[in-house]
Amino acid sequence: MKNNNRNKIKNGQVKNSLLLICLIAFFVSCNNAKKEEQNKVVSTNNVSINLDKLIKDCENQLKIAVPKLTDLTKHPRLIDTDKKEWKEVGNHKLIWTSGFYPGVLWYAYDVTGNERWKNEAIKRTEVFEDFKNITEHHDIGFMMFPAYGNGYKIGGKKEYKDILLTSASSLASRFNPNVGTIRSWSNKMHPRWKQHITIIDNMLNLELLFWAAKNGGDKKFYDIAVKHAETTMKNHFRKDLTSWHVLEYDSINGNVLNRHTKQGFADDSRWSRGQAWGVYGYTMVYKETKDKKFLDFAQKLADKYISLLPEDMVPAWDFDVQSNPKEEKDASAAAVVASALLDLSTFVDNKADQDRYFNAGVKMLKSLGSDKYSAVGKADSFLLHSTGAKSLGHEIDVALIYADYYYIEALSRLKKLESQQ
Ligand code: GLY
Numbered sequence: 001m002k003n004n005n006r007n008k009i010k011n012g013q014v015k016n017s018l019l020l021i022c023l024i025a026f027f028v029s030c031n032n033a034k035k036e037e038q039n040k041v042v043s044t045n046n047v048s049i050n051l052d053k054l055i056k057d058c059e060n061q062l063k064i065a066v067p068k069l070t071d072l073t074k075h076p077r078l079i080d081t082d083k084k085e086w087k088e089v090g091n092h093k094l095i096w097t098s099g100f101y102p103g104v105l106w107y108a109y110d111v112t113g114n115e116r117w118k119n120e121a122i123k124r125t126e127v128f129e130d131f132k133n134i135t136e137h138h139d140i141g142f143m144m145f146p147a148y149g150n151g152y153k154i155g156g157k158k159e160y161k162d163i164l165l166t167s168a169s170s171l172a173s174r175f176n177p178n179v180g181t182i183r184s185w186s187n188k189m190h191p192r193w194k195q196h197i198t199i200i201d202n203m204l205n206l207e208l209l210f211w212a213a214k215n216g217g218d219k220k221f222y223d224i225a226v227k228h229a230e231t232t233m234k235n236h237f238r239k240d241l242t243s244w245h246v247l248e249y250d251s252i253n254g255n256v257l258n259r260h261t262k263q264g265f266a267d268d269s270r271w272s273r274g275q276a277w278g279v280y281g282y283t284m285v286y287k288e289t290k291d292k293k294f295l296d297f298a299q300k301l302a303d304k305y306i307s308l309l310p311e312d313m314v315p316a317w318d319f320d321v322q323s324n325p326k327e328e329k330d331a332s333a334a335a336v337v338a339s340a341l342l343d344l345s346t347f348v349d350n351k352a353d354q355d356r357y358f359n360a361g362v363k364m365l366k367s368l369g370s371d372k373y374s375a376v377g378k379a380d381s382f383l384l385h386s387t388g389a390k391s392l393g394h395e396i397d398v399a400l401i402y403a404d405y406y407y408i409e410a411l412s413r414l415k416k417l418e419s420q421q
Contacts, residue, residue, distance in 0.1 A: 051418065085380055094136070180254060383404055
């Protein structure tokens with residue numbers, strides 16, 4: 001009897017212990033699930049933009065715009081304030097924006113899988129193959145990479161490789177080893193400066209060189225790109241990590257002669273898109289080199305840029321005029337930085353840094369996709385309220401094709417990040 005009781009008690013104790021263990025395990029797992037959920041909420045909360053809708057908006061805008069854009073000798077560049085339709089400009093070798101429209105179409109194919117955009121992209125890309133020989137300015141990178149580079153990467157158009165390699169060679173021909181940078185502009189078109197001119201925008205063109213070095217091109221393309229990034233890092237930035245737009249170097253000894261602007265408010269001001277090119281440029285240079293000094297610098301530039309932003313995450317066209325609410329916005333700068341920050345968030349190890357860049361990038365996209373900046377129902381672009389060159393008196397508060405390009409690139413990056421979660 002006693003033994004039986006003992007056994008019963010023992011069995012009971014075992015059962016109770018098992019129950020206790022189960023209960024503990026249950027609570028621990030609930031707690032973990034809660035923690036995971038909380039983590040998820042942090043990221044999902046910040047991706048509380050409706051990405052599918054933003055992509056659908058872009059596709060619907062293209063369905064309206066594309067049938068109107070039939071002249072292959074031209075490409076859409078801007079939509080004037082209060083107008084609905086794209087103003088087209090000739091596919092001319094001196095016009096830096098030729099590659100963005102095909103680039104938009106490649107990304108539209110990327111995010112929707114709709115073959116219509118691929119076919120249209122091919123058509124719009126292949127009209128300016130001869131631009132691969134441009135040696136008159138640095139913009140060959142901006143022109144060729146969004147079109148042919150995306151055609152190669154997104155569209156699987158391997159036959160674009162030689163065109164890209166020739167383009168890289170043309171760009172590299174403008175590198176001046178005495179200075180350590182690529183010469184951006186010609187003096188003829190920009191007579192204020194007499195010697196070697198490098199502008200901050202030039203950072204973006206380095207992507208073509210990195211790509212070419214990795215894809216069968218001359219290894220010196222890589223060295224040129226790195227040298228350009230290092231020289232620019234040394235000379236183009238103020239102590240507060242904002243940048244000048246235009247630097248004039250002595251072509252022979254490489255000394256900095258002048259620090260000026262062309263599109264900013266003043267020589268010493270902080271032109272917003274220029275700051276955006278810096279953030280994007282150094283993020284991309286880190287991606288290509290994995291050299292920590294470029295990551296550190298990209299982070300510093302990003303943090304500085306974020307610290308200057310107004311509530312809606314879209315800067316005025318120059319940070320030095322931003323305190324005046326009447327000054328126009330530049331949505332293009334916001335789109336460039338949104339795309340860069342989403343990339344940057346994947347390169348940093350620290351969770352706080354990851355969240356800071358990811359959240360800022362998403363907030364920018366959310367703002368750009370809102371009624372305030374979206375062109376849906378108003379004009380044929382994706383975005384409104386960009387400013388190309390107010391200091392020169394043109395492209396003020398308009399839609400710009402490169403704003404749309406970096407916007408859809410950012411949406412594509414966000415879609416890829418989401419699918420990895
Ligand atoms: N790269 C020319 C511009 O940003 O206006």
